[in-house]
Amino acid sequence: MDTILNHRSIRKYKSDPIPQEILENILDAGIRASNTGNMQVYSILVTKDSLIRQKLWEAHFKQGMVLQAPVHLTFCADFNRFSKWCKYRQADPGYDNFLSFLTGAIDALLAAQNCAIAAEKSGLGMCYLGTVTWMADRIIKILELPKLVVPVAAFTIGYPDDNPGLTDRLPRNGVVHQEKYQDYSPSAIDKIYEVKESLAESLALLKENDKETLAQVFTDNRYTRKDNRSFSRKFLEVLEKQGFMNNGEM
Amino acid sequence: MDTILNHRSIRKYKSDPIPQEILENILDAGIRASNTGNMQVYSILVTKDSLIRQKLWEAHFKQGMVLQAPVHLTFCADFNRFSKWCKYRQADPGYDNFLSFLTGAIDALLAAQNCAIAAEKSGLGMCYLGTVTWMADRIIKILELPKLVVPVAAFTIGYPDDNPGLTDRLPRNGVVHQEKYQDYSPSAIDKIYEVKESLAESLALLKENDKETLAQVFTDNRYTRKDNRSFSRKFLEVLEKQGFMNNGEM
Numbered sequence: 001m002d003t004i005l006n007h008r009s010i011r012k013y014k015s016d017p018i019p020q021e022i023l024e025n026i027l028d029a030g031i032r033a034s035n036t037g038n039m040q041v042y043s044i045l046v047t048k049d050s051l052i053r054q055k056l057w058e059a060h061f062k063q064g065m066v067l068q069a070p071v072h073l074t075f076c077a078d079f080n081r082f083s084k085w086c087k088y089r090q091a092d093p094g095y096d097n098f099l100s101f102l103t104g105a106i107d108a109l110l111a112a113q114n115c116a117i118a119a120e121k122s123g124l125g126m127c128y129l130g131t132v133t134w135m136a137d138r139i140i141k142i143l144e145l146p147k148l149v150v151p152v153a154a155f156t157i158g159y160p161d162d163n164p165g166l167t168d169r170l171p172r173n174g175v176v177h178q179e180k181y182q183d184y185s186p187s188a189i190d191k192i193y194e195v196k197e198s199l200a201e202s203l204a205l206l207k208e209n210d211k212e213t214l215a216q217v218f219t220d221n222r223y224t225r226k227d228n229r230s231f232s233r234k235f236l237e238v239l240e241k242q243g244f245m246n247n248g249e250m
Numbered sequence: 251m252d253t254i255l256n257h258r259s260i261r262k263y264k265s266d267p268i269p270q271e272i273l274e275n276i277l278d279a280g281i282r283a284s285n286t287g288n289m290q291v292y293s294i295l296v297t298k299d300s301l302i303r304q305k306l307w308e309a310h311f312k313q314g315m316v317l318q319a320p321v322h323l324t325f326c327a328d329f330n331r332f333s334k335w336c337k338y339r340q341a342d343p344g345y346d347n348f349l350s351f352l353t354g355a356i357d358a359l360l361a362a363q364n365c366a367i368a369a370e371k372s373g374l375g376m377c378y379l380g381t382v383t384w385m386a387d388r389i390i391k392i393l394e395l396p397k398l399v400v401p402v403a404a405f406t407i408g409y410p411d412d413n414p415g416l417t418d419r420l421p422r423n424g425v426v427h428q429e430k431y432q433d434y435s436p437s438a439i440d441k442i443y444e445v446k447e448s449l450a451e452s453l454a455l456l457k458e459n460d461k462e463t464l465a466q467v468f469t470d471n472r473y474t475r476k477d478n479r480s481f482s483r484k485f486l487e488v489l490e491k492q493g494f495m496n497n498g499e500m
Contacts, residue, residue, distance in 0.1 A: 001371055004279045004364055027426050029254045031419050033363065034378045037472060040420055045427045052429055081424070082468075084434050085443055091465035094475020098482040102383055106359060106403065110378075113283065113363035114254055121251055128284045128360075133352055144430045153356065169281050170290055174331070176277050177295045179302055180394045184334050193335055215341035218332075222287060225344020225500065232348040232497040247482040250475065 003121045008166065010125025013068045013158035022122050023071065026157070029118035030075075030111035041100070042108035043078040044115070045143055046071060052142065059138040060131045060154070069156030074132070074139065075112040077104025079244075080148040096148065101244040105152045112153040125160035128153060134231045136238045147243040168196055253371045258416060260375025263318045263408035272372050273321065276407070279368035280325075280361035291350070292358035293328040294365070295393055296321060302392065309388040310381045310404070319406030324382070324389065325362040327354025329494075330398040346398065351494040355402045362403040375410035378403060384481045386488045397493040418446055 023046070030044055047053055048071055056074075057066040066072060079095040086093035112128075119126050132139060132154040139151045174192035184192070193214075196202060202214050209217045219225070239245050273296070280294055297303055298321055306324075307316040316322060329345040336343035362378075369376045382389060382404040389401045424442035434442070443464075446452060452464050459467045469475075489495050 001275070001279065001368060004368060005282050007282050007284065009284060024422065025251070027422055029251065031422060031425060032255050032257050034257065034259060034366065036380050037468070038417055038419075039468065039473070040425055043425055043427055043431070045429075045431060047429055049429050078425075081434055081439070081442070085439050086465040086469050088436050088439050089463035089465035091463055091469040092475070093465075093469055094478050095473070097475075097478050099383065099478050099485055100482075102355075102402075102485065103380070105355070106383070109356060109359035110363045110366075113360045114367075116284065116360075117364075117367065118251060118254060130286045130353070133349065133356070142430075146431065146433050149431065152352075167288055169288075172274065172277055172281060175281060175290055175293055175328075177293055179295075179297055179299050180392075181293070181295060181396065181399065183396050184331055186338050189331070189335050189338050192331070213339035213341055215336040215339035215343075218287070218289065219336050219341040219343055223289070223345070225342070225347075228344050228347050228349050229497050229500060232350075233499075235349055235352065236497065247479050247486065249483075250479060 003117055007120060008164050009127040010160045010162055011065045011127050012162035013065065013125065014161045016159045017070050018124065018157065026115050026118045030115040033110040033114040035107040035110065036103045039082055040107065041077065041079050041082050041104040042111055043076045043149060044111065045074040055142045059135045059142060060129050063129065065127055065156045069158040071157045073115060073155055073157065074143060074151050075108040075153040076145060076149050076151045077101050077108050078149045079104055080146050083148060096243045096246045098244060098247050101150060101239055108152050116155060119157045124157050126155045126157045128155045133235060136235060150238060150242050150244065168199060170196065253367055257370060258414050259377040260410045260412055261315045261377055262412035263315065263375065264411045266409045267320050268374065268407065276365050276368045280365040283360040283364040285357040285360065286353045289332055290357065291327065291329050291332050291354040292361055293326045293399060294361065295324040305392045309385045309392060310379050313379065315377055315406045319408040321407045323365060323405055323407065324393060324401050325358040325403040326395060326399050326401045327351050327358050328399045329354055330396050333398060346493045346496045348494060348497055351400060351489055358402050366405060369407045374407050376405045376407045378405045383485060386485055400488060400492050400494065418449060420446065
């Protein structure tokens with residue numbers, strides 16, 4: 001529990017390698033995660049090679065931690081292995097569709113979070129890379145992912161060279177609903193975002209970005225409609241190309 | 251670590267309620283999970299009411315555990331709260347697209363797995379319901395989810411009235427790749443699935459389903475092409491209806 005409650009994203013790492021036994025424990029934790037129908041329709045890629053990590057660094061918007069951290073994990077929805085098994089066993093796999101991608105993505109993400117917690121429990125630091133869905137096409141090329149394999153999560157791991165504070169979170173009743181969904185009134189939104197908006201770092205962001213509200217920093221600079229739409233089309237093309245969009249009536 | 255490595259899906263529960271403090275700790279564990287840009291674009295629904303749980307039971311293919319377990323958690327991609335905040339703060343939210351759904355789904359799934367581990371650490375049992383993506387339209391109605399909210403994970407929790415053994419997993423090198431993806435040869439597939447195919451319960455499944463291979467149980471009975479395609483179209487319709495498919499060029 002302490003491991004979970006004390007999670008910090010670590011963006012600076014020592015160069016010390018991760019002992020093989022610890023790395024294997026982390027992977028085994030991922031493999032124990034719940035998954036759909038025990039099909040295990042995900043794959044985990046462990047990248048240590050510095051040349052490949054350099055290519056991943058370029059794909060991940062050149063975030064420094066990708067070069068620094070000794071190990072880079074990529075979690076993929078994977079119906080390739082399962083479909084090959086079916087074909088070699090006189091069974092006809094029908095997993096080249098959107099629902100199957102979603103199923104694989106769910107499996108991969110639950111495994112990823114198990115690995116993240118196991119890494120932190122071992123004294124390692126980690127940081128998810130949100131760029132993985134934006135740059136899925138590049139990552140597919142770098143890691144040579146075949147059809148029916150699509151990356152949905154990635155993180156760096158290594159020994160921390162940084163000790164950041166806990167980041168803020170919305171109050172519990174800001175994200176939890178009792179029984180059914182209770183939609184948000186303007187005054188409920190005020191209450192939920194009150195603390196976040198008054199943090200010194202939020203006020204600093206307004207100045208830095210020359211904005212009147214914190215929300216504008218997100219909509220105008222960080223996660224813009226234009227980028228979101230462009231990445232949406234790119235990701236849907238990736239799904240098509242990787243063979244996950246055969247959804248027609250039979 | 252032991253909690254993670256000893257995970258079992260619990261499908262039978264005692265009627266004992268979950269103390270409020272324990273439930274709140276579980277939710278707080280979910281809220282500490284990594285999320286995209288600290289936007290926290292997910293919601294967690296806690297359903298205890300027996301009438302609502304009965305409706306959820308019907309939606310989730312009448313799996314008995316949904317009626318038995320005192321608490322039902324549903325995890326949703328949620329850009330409704332964030333978009334409302336933007337609107338009330340003179341910011342123009344552009345999160346009605348597929349990439350934003352995917353971002354919210356990732357946030358929701360990492361939070362779900364944190365909650366699952368925290369529940370098990372507290373001596374509770376849990377079991378994910380894969381039916382959540384198949385029946386998203388029904389669940390949206392039952393839980394009154396507004397636009398920009400889509401369920402991606404759900405599980406039951408309660409005190410276990412069952413003590414099942416550990417389920418099998420493929421060997422580590424069956425799902426982990428070193429450096430880049432190594433595609434599977436027929437003999438690699440043989441090795442990876444060897445133990446699974448020889449389990450007594452797998453052999454029992456062949457008899458039960460009158461099939462020649464275990465793979466055929468999956469392709470012909472459990473996860474058929476016809477069902478997968480039909481659920482794919484249904485889920486894509488849900489995304490459209492919930493307002494997550496505005497991906498056009500601007």
